[in-house]
Amino acid sequence: MSATEPAVRDLLSEIQQLHEDLRLSEARFRDVIERNADAIVVIDVKGTIQFANQAANHLFGRPGAGLAGTAFGFPVVTGETAELDLVRDGEHLAVEMHVVESQWLGKPASIATLRNVTQRKAGEQHERDLIRSEAARATAEGLAGRSRFLAESTAVLSSSMDSARTLTDLARLSTAELADWVIIYAYDNGKLKRTDVVHADPSKAAQARKLRDFSVNHEAEGVARLIETRTPQRAERIDEAALQGMVKDEAQREIIRELGIASFMFVPMIARQKLIGAISFISADPNRLFQDEDVQLAVDLAARAALAVDNAKLYEEARKANQAKSELLAIISHDLRTPLNSILGYGQLLQMGIPEALSKASLEHVERMMISAKHQLYLIDELLHFARLDSNHEQVERHVLDVRTVLNEAADLIKPVAEAKQLELQVDLPDHPHNALTDPDKLRQILINLLGNAVRYTERGSIRLELTKSADGMVVIRVRDTGIGIAPEHLPRIFDPFWQVDHSQRTRGGGTGLGLAVVKQGVELLGGKVSARSTVGSGSVFQICIPGAA
Numbered sequence: 001m002s003a004t005e006p007a008v009r010d011l012l013s014e015i016q017q018l019h020e021d022l023r024l025s026e027a028r029f030r031d032v033i034e035r036n037a038d039a040i041v042v043i044d045v046k047g048t049i050q051f052a053n054q055a056a057n058h059l060f061g062r063p064g065a066g067l068a069g070t071a072f073g074f075p076v077v078t079g080e081t082a083e084l085d086l087v088r089d090g091e092h093l094a095v096e097m098h099v100v101e102s103q104w105l106g107k108p109a110s111i112a113t114l115r116n117v118t119q120r121k122a123g124e125q126h127e128r129d130l131i132r133s134e135a136a137r138a139t140a141e142g143l144a145g146r147s148r149f150l151a152e153s154t155a156v157l158s159s160s161m162d163s164a165r166t167l168t169d170l171a172r173l174s175t176a177e178l179a180d181w182v183i184i185y186a187y188d189n190g191k192l193k194r195t196d197v198v199h200a201d202p203s204k205a206a207q208a209r210k211l212r213d214f215s216v217n218h219e220a221e222g223v224a225r226l227i228e229t230r231t232p233q234r235a236e237r238i239d240e241a242a243l244q245g246m247v248k249d250e251a252q253r254e255i256i257r258e259l260g261i262a263s264f265m266f267v268p269m270i271a272r273q274k275l276i277g278a279i280s281f282i283s284a285d286p287n288r289l290f291q292d293e294d295v296q297l298a299v300d301l302a303a304r305a306a307l308a309v310d311n312a313k314l315y316e317e318a319r320k321a322n323q324a325k326s327e328l329l330a331i332i333s334h335d336l337r338t339p340l341n342s343i344l345g346y347g348q349l350l351q352m353g354i355p356e357a358l359s360k361a362s363l364e365h366v367e368r369m370m371i372s373a374k375h376q377l378y379l380i381d382e383l384l385h386f387a388r389l390d391s392n393h394e395q396v397e398r399h400v401l402d403v404r405t406v407l408n409e410a411a412d413l414i415k416p417v418a419e420a421k422q423l424e425l426q427v428d429l430p431d432h433p434h435n436a437l438t439d440p441d442k443l444r445q446i447l448i449n450l451l452g453n454a455v456r457y458t459e460r461g462s463i464r465l466e467l468t469k470s471a472d473g474m475v476v477i478r479v480r481d482t483g484i485g486i487a488p489e490h491l492p493r494i495f496d497p498f499w500q501v502d503h504s505q506r507t508r509g510g511g512t513g514l515g516l517a518v519v520k521q522g523v524e525l526l527g528g529k530v531s532a533r534s535t536v537g538s539g540s541v542f543q544i545c546i547p548g549a550a
């Protein structure tokens with residue numbers, strides 16, 4: 001036996017052992033790979049699968065056959081985790097894939113680990129859907145709350161035509177819903193002035209009022225910015241340092257601290273592109289800090305308030321202007337009437353031959369002068385009448401009377417005018433009394449205006465005056481004519497003061513456009529109603545109803 005024999009044997013058994021170790025290690029490795037829950041595939045550079053574990057075969061829907069030798073079919077990118085959409089038996093699976101570079105049987109290859117994450121993804125999606133629907137519900141609730149609040153505020157704000165009331169209502173509304181306390185500012189002549197400070201807590205009302213008397217610091221950056229840019233501002237969280245920065249005066253700061261301040265919004269009130277004021281909304285609760293959506297709500301509210309205040313101001317101005325106009329009209333017409341009476345008086349004397357008889361030619365001149373003066377008197381009277389009614393200076397004196405009497409009086413006055421135009425005036429009265437508790441002078445004036453119009457706007461045919469009673473005890477009077485009629489588009493405006501279908505008639509010696517306005521106001525003063533129906537070319541019917549009396 002040579003000396004090398006045992007050494008060779010040792011070497012052989014060592015190699016055998018190594019081989020055995022290797023086999024066991026590979027078996028263990030295979031076992032680990034095969035039993036792995038994740039799918040593992042080895043792909044060569046041509047994209048062909050060289051090895052696939054059981055999980056991979058199962059994932060790809062080929063449990064028995066095996067994937068080795070088939071094309072992988074997905075792009076293989078090393079390093080990144082990719083998401084694949086794998087279709088197995090018609091079902092879509094979400095698969096996460098991670099690829100590393102390696103070798104297989106001595107050649108470069110990629111090892112891909114694939115994990116079925118379909119369930120996890122579905123779970124995540126479900127969670128996202130839940131969150132989204134929860135958020136949608138919260139948003140919907142928020143929106144519903146907001147629009148309810150805004151609708152309510154619009155109703156409250158537009159219910160008053162008094163701008164100070166409107167702003168107090170706004171402050172009350174805001175402290176109920178949006179803020180703990182509210183400062184209202186009016187803007188005039190480049191300056192903001194506090195007009196109201198309202199606190200939700202009644203025990204702080206007196207302190208709040210004190211703040212109103214301090215003047216606004218126009219040097220403060222926020223105030224200057226609001227006036228200049230007219231954009232809303234929000235300070236989400238206000239601490240002592242922020243308060244010191246905002247308000248320079250310690251006495252004011254002290255009141256503000258007592259009222260409480262945690263969060264703050266400062267919003268302009270703009271109407272017809274003009275800054276008319278501003279509102280500060282303040283939350284005293286550190287758990288209630290204003291967010292962007294609060295600013296949006298505050299801006300909406302301020303816009304509605306601005307519109308309401310502006311409307312109230314316009315209404316007030318219009319009311320004052322209307323009253324001033326009516327008073328002026330009353331004064332002017334009264335002053336015009338006085339000299340006219342003297343013209344008419346002296347004219348009558350000349351017609352009577354006083355102080356001496358005039359020639360026929362002179363008398364004709366006087367006659368024309370008198371016609372014009374009388375027409376002018378009629379116009380002035382109508383103006384005076386309207387002005388008195390419009391400025392509510394007209395008194396009503398009611399008596400129980402038989403309306404037929406007033407109708408006869410009015411008809412008698414109009415008869416000569418109708419005859420002059422060869423129009424027939426028919427008076428259709430019942431043969432028993434129709435009583436009303438009413439003002440005979442006003443009623444006569446109303447009828448004269450309606451009958452006068454009927455004659456004025458009728459060239460041929462007849463004028464008819466009718467009297468009846470309605471089932472609910474109203475006295476109904478109608479004036480019918482067979483005249484030119486009124487087009488449907490003009491009917492809604494005929495009762496407006498100074499309104500005429502043909503405006504040129506005023507300058508041609510026609511009416512003033514006040515006759516029907518006087519009729520409407522007069523009838524309303526008597527507690528009645530007037531209406532009109534008309535057909536162009538056939539004629540018109542004006543009807544008035546006034547309360548009857550037993």
Ligand code: ADP
Nearest residue numbers: 453454457485494500501511512513514515516
């Ligand atoms: P006016 O002094 O011009 O008659 P009114 O206020 O009495 O003013 O009437 C307003 C307008 O309504 C008139 O200008 C006329 O155009 C129209 N109108 C009124 N009554 C009649 C009528 N009976 N027939 C046709 N048009 C009428």
